Amino acid sequence: MGAGHCRPETANAPNGASPREEKDVKLKLASLALAAVMAAGPAMAELVFPSLDYRTGPYAPNGIPVADGYADYFTLLNERDGGIGGVKVRVLPCETGYNTEKGVECYEATKGEGALVYQPLSTGITYQLIPKASADGIPIHSMGYGRTSAANGRVFEWVFNYPANYWDGASIMIKHIMDLEGGDISGKKIALVYHNSAYGKEPIRTLEELSKKHGYELMLLPVDHPGQEQKSQWLQIRRERPDYVLMWGWGVMNQVAIQEAANIRFPMDHFIGIWWSGSENDVLPVGAGADGYKSLAVTAPGMDFPIYEDLKKYVYDKGLAAGNGDQIGRVLYNRGLYAAMLAAEAARTAQEIHGVKDITPAMMRDGMEALNMTEERMAELGLPGFAPPFKVTCANHGGSGLAAVQQWDADTQTWSLVTDYIASDRSVIDPLIEEDSMAYAKENGITPRDCAE
């Protein structure tokens, strides 16, 4: 031990420091340590919202705008209102890369920080987290993705997928096609181009049921991760000439599919994507060829809402925008805002129900289950007419199930809604949800809750 004279505490002090200076440094270090302890201590109330996002990899073009919108809404709440009910919000970003292993790591890394609700933005990660989060007592909100049958709140106590789910989406697409065709689609051929994963496979069951009911022919075309290679699928579409093509795509798969459709001159207004396959980032790379492409929408597109004035004043102009700030106002950015807004409203509801400001994940769950998004409340929040009103109940965790169809105009580079909000065919979907959720309950030994009380 030849270096005994060099004490580690004074390592920061300059060489030849006088004892006095040394003492000061020590004091400073001690107070810093104290401050760190206090900052980490439970005395500082805050609401923690983890953001399991992805800004890298093949799904980044869609992951970035959602993550930006999510973060910016909470920044707005902190800057303008001082948080939710006076309690500051902390967003905990964690990069998952749309990869389940990393998603699990993110979940474990953030859950100890008091995470109130998880929004994994990946159907695969949602499937992974449903049992884990239910056991840990932390709610999951898979907004318009994830396990569709989680809409049955009697089985999935901790999981929510309002305002609409994939089976709603599939049914709404078919309804829209029926509207276009004058009500009769028997004998028509409809192709589904889907991401070959749990996400893309979700609508198949509903589309099959609906094809029995309406008599169309369903053609299934899986696209493997990450979706850059779709030549053979589109060759098949060119050969078989389906009347309509539906798409369940995500990430680079969307751009490639729209490009391929443009290449084979498929009529774009007969090509309809789910709400995850219709943002500026999907159609802009294709240019004029994407004109007329349709997709579903759960919220209105554009920046024509009073909240953007507040966002500009409190967030963008202060330089607090998340990411590069170049996604503002895009469809998926609005989706991120909406996700954050629903989470914040649920937290506010939870604060009201329990009369406490610093809520726990269990209280958050109660707040989500009692969530009531009315037109008036949306207008108060600066988002009048942004999305249809809905109410969550103990039995129904799926919300309204409403979605509209939006269409891309390549000249003005804007999305606009071309229909009203359409309701899905509950007579087909409800039995499917019941069947699938009961199978899950049986497999996992869950006794469905009694929601009558």
Added chain:
Amino acid sequence: MLYREAGEFHTSYVQDGQTFPIRFDRYAYYAVLVIGFLVIPFVINDYWLNAIFLPFLIYAIAALGLNILTGYCGQVSLGTGGFMAVGAYACYKFMTGLDIWLPGENGEWVRYALPPINIFFSVILAGIVTAGVGVLFGLPSLRIKGFYLAVATLAAQFFLVWLFNKWAWAYNYSASGQITAPTRSIFGVEITGPTAQPWAAYLFCAVFVFVLAWLARNLTRGATGRKWMAIRDMDIAAEIIGVNPLAAKLSAFAVSSFFVGIAGALFFSVYLGAVEVTEAFGIQKSFLVLFMIIIGGLGSIFGSFAGAAFLVLMPVFLKNLLVGTLGWPTSLAEHTQFIIVGALIIGFLIAEPHGLAQLWRLTKEKLRLWPFPY
């Protein structure tokens, strides 16, 4: 100073032939065992389990398996991901009750099922099934070698992933094509499922790692391992001195796939709990395990562990350092992490082309000669 063999006299063949002939090595090994089995289970929490220990232990088993095939027997394989998928799906079928469908009296299909098998035996059986599949895909190795064999195993990788995505029986006809591990226990202690205690899941995997590593070590220094190495070094010469290439190559494929299958079964049932074959067992998994043994050291048990630790722990460590401590944006940290891990791999391989195991060997060599190493 501490690490030396001077003064240690072996008076029997058993002593001379033991795995750790140097006392210090032996004590270090016992210390690792004591820490692994008697200390970690008492302090482990969910984060350490799911972010660090489970991936490390499970990838270590997979790396051991691939090292037997590639490192010891010289047969390059790119099918590891596919074989892990076989293990995972076999384990799923055994733990949920293996079923067959036979035509009944009225022409409809009737389901006959075995009762669910205990998770421990499910994992072992999954390994055995994978060994069978591995032998099947190992048959071409008798005619084709080197890169051509790599291509044949690549076909296995794509075929198996396609199969488990397509074949509804394999995932019990679930709508999403996902398989989900139900809660299963041993002696009343939950091992799989969301409510399993961290220590139970950890110990379950640690026992498999210990037994399999012990098995691998003793197989590779016995007659079987010597035959594998003879085939690796020069197959014609090996054949001339009496090594049966059929038996040697296929046994390597069987043992290797057994290990990889167990890794896949644990990966699905204990670690992730739910998997989707295209995402969890794609070609990138095959490359990951291959990189583990290349970086760790081909033909080395320690190398398998070192490689697995390097590729599992380094990204987690860098993420915690860059995002947690330095407060970088997550995307920048993710990209930087790729660069750093890539640079480290190149750096390590330039410094020592035979991997971390060789570095470790050289370090020990120098320590034995300390203070005058040459």
